[in-house]
Amino acid sequence: MENALLPKKAKLVKIEDLSPDVKLLRVKLSNSSFPTNDSGLTFNPGQFMLLGVWGYGESPFGPSSSPYEAGFIDFGVRNVGVVTKHLHELEVGDTVTLRGPYGNGYPLNSMQGKDIVMVTGGCGIPPIASLIEYLIKNRKSFGKIYLIYGAAAPDNLLFRNSYLRWQKAIEIILTVDKPSPDWKGCTGFVNAHLGKVKVDPDNTLVAACGPGPMTAALAKTLGGMGISKRQFFVSEERRMSCGIGRCQHCTCGDTYVCLDGPVFSYDQVEGVWD
Amino acid sequence: MAKIIPEKEIPSLASELTKTHTVYAPVIKGDETVFSEINDSAEIALNYSQTPLPPKMYFLPANEELFKVVDDELQKAGGIKPFIVFLNLKDLKAVNYLDKIMQKEPADTFYLQRRSVSTLVATTESAVGSHNGSDLTLEKRNNSTYLAHSFTEKGNKILKSSLFKEAPIPEKSAQEPLPNHFDELLLDSGLLAQAVEWSRENSPSTWEALGKICLSCGICTYVCPLCFCTSTEDKTSIDGSECTRCRKWDACTLPRFAQVAGGHNFRPTQKDRYYNWFYHKFVRAYKEFGQAQCVACGRCQKYCPAGIDIEKILTRLVEDYKKAHTKKT
Structure with missing residues (x-):
């Protein structure tokens, strides 16, 4: 019987500052590449993995690298708690632990042939970044593709090195709350810029990752555009410990965010009391 | 012919078993009956009602070492x-339900390993029919005699002890315990699930009031034979060369149970x-496993330092739910 709580040992092969408090950590297995699922992906964009350091514990993160990349997996880690503080102190060559991927991920099959709008804020972008890589790799299977990405200030926008490459295939709208003098993008909340998106509402799927107030505002604006809550997919954040539907930390009413999510259509989460 | 054992020989049986096994049993200590590892002279409290800590602690320990890593190598x-x-x-019954929970894929290998090396010996005054989930059940037939029912190979091994004698099945004179009100409530898990779910919106004052009384100490969860929520925690040796990943009992009533890094709760x-x-106990568990996660042992209410009577709450919720439901139809 496989021990579901036993993590794999992985090595940090690259560390990069993405913003003042977010680092990109690239991990690699010692002797092999990562296994792939039935679709040939290392994970489904939107699934999460438990990345950890022996001695300090493990925390859930949505990988940000291309799901077609089996040699390594990238994580965008914000220094915000005990585990992430220690992840930030590691150096290239250090050992980390890894479990997963867990959960469902964004509905890739339902996205085929549709216009795709991705909306995210701040630290919600890693799983969206991996979804972008998936969409670009299969660019011909989709209609128009937009990314609306908001952050507190230009310095807090993550994956800045990727924008030029992404822009060749998708439209990007960047927005910040506090612009710097040389800022050329938009300002304000992400949902204020949904009007710039030119999509066929009946044939559009929206993928978001961000805090509750952001997704609630988005649902309202999208409704006005004729995009229903069933076409709007959000990734839910909860505390996770086991990742496999047992420890009870991530429960939300009748659902286990780790098993049934973390991605839900908005009609599934709207108004849920828990 | 059946296998019987005189009541006075049961401590000798337990003591005999300590030669090959670690034996845990309810014993009287001061004013309480507690589960304890027993040695040869121990008296077993065969007819206990509650112990503070339930036997789940032997299968899902309160603090369990999952992995040990020494100098980067898993031991x-x-x-x-x-x-x-x-x-x-x-x-x-609670252990049998926990088995079901822990067997659900992906199975909990740590729990199942402990279960695979354990033997459950049940003692009861009720008549025993078909397989009840124990390996061996000792049924009290009269003041001095217990009848043995073995259901598994592990049970058969224990029956080989010479303390068991072949005899005709003794006449039953021991009083059959009557189900109490809490037991009866649990017979309709579906109704309990509906009542508890209904009460969130239709009896908010119940939960407002309980939220003020509850001390968020977690005791109801720790003493529950079926609560199983956990957290993991790593411990390191002072020089950092050794690390153990531990799994500890947690409680969903504790303030930070659903708090994420960054502070949002x-x-x-x-x-x-x-x-x-x-x-969780009465609604989610019912939807997930078809049965409330409760065996009416009464520990949660007996040991609640705020004196919350859970049976009373459930009874009232069910009554209110029924009343509201009758009015509508």
Whole structure:
């Protein structure tokens, strides 16, 4: 019987500052590449993995690298708690632990042939970044593709090195709350810029990752555009410990965010009391 | 012919079993009956009603070492010595339900390993019919005699002891215990689930009031034979060369149970957390496993330092739910 709580040992092969408090950590297995699922992906964009350091514990993160990349997996880690503080102190060559991927991920099959709008804020972008890589790799299977990405200030926008490459295939709208003098993008909340998106509402799927107030505002604006809550997919954040539907930390009413999510259509989460 | 054992020989049986197994059983200590590892002279409290800590602690320890890493290398875990637990039928039922929970894929290998090396010996005054989930059940037939029912190979092994004698099945004179009101409530898990779910919106004052009374100490969860929520925690040796990943009992009523890094708490009030405790046991568990996660052992109410009577709450919720339902139809 496989021990579901036993993590794999992985090595940090690259560390990069993405913003003042977010680092990109690239991990690699010692002797092999990562296994792939039935679709040939290392994970489904939107699934999460438990990345950890022996001695300090493990925390859930949505990988940000291309799901077609089996040699390594990238994580965008914000220094915000005990585990992430220690992840930030590691150096290239250090050992980390890894479990997963867990959960469902964004509905890739339902996205085929549709216009795709991705909306995210701040630290919600890693799983969206991996979804972008998936969409670009299969660019011909989709209609128009937009990314609306908001952050507190230009310095807090993550994956800045990727924008030029992404822009060749998708439209990007960047927005910040506090612009710097040389800022050329938009300002304000992400949902204020949904009007710039030119999509066929009946044939559009929206993928978001961000805090509750952001997704609630988005649902309202999208409704006005004729995009229903069933076409709007959000990734839910909860505390996770086991990742496999047992420890009870991530429960939300009748659902286990780790098993049934973390991605839900908005009609599934709207108004849920828990 | 059947196998019987005189009541006065049961301590000798337990003591005989300690030669090959670690034996845990309810014993009287001061004013309480507690589960304890027993030695040869121990008296077993065969007819206990509650112990503060339930037998789940032998299968899902309060603090369990999952992995040990020394100098970056994972150490092989040592085996667990076979053990025997003497328990009553309610605690047995709880272990059987925990088995079901832990067997659900992906299975909990740590729990199942402990279960695979354990033998459950149930003691009861009720008549025993078909397989009840124990390996061996000792049924009290009269003041001095117990009738043995073995259901598994592990049970058969214990029956080989010369303390068991071949005899005709003794006449039953021991009083059959009557089900109490809590037991009866649990017979309709579906109704309980509906009532608890209904009460969130239709009886908010119940939960407001309980949120104020509950001390968020977690005791109801720790003493519950079926609560199983956990957290993991790593411990390191002072020089950093050794690390152990431990799994510890947690409690969903504790303030930070649903708090994420950065400080956001998804269940910020005691009312939220206390309702979730009920919701998990009586609603989510019912939807997931078809049965409330409760065996009416009464520990949660006996040991609640705030004196919350859970049976009373459930009874009232069911009554209110029925009343509201009758009015509508």
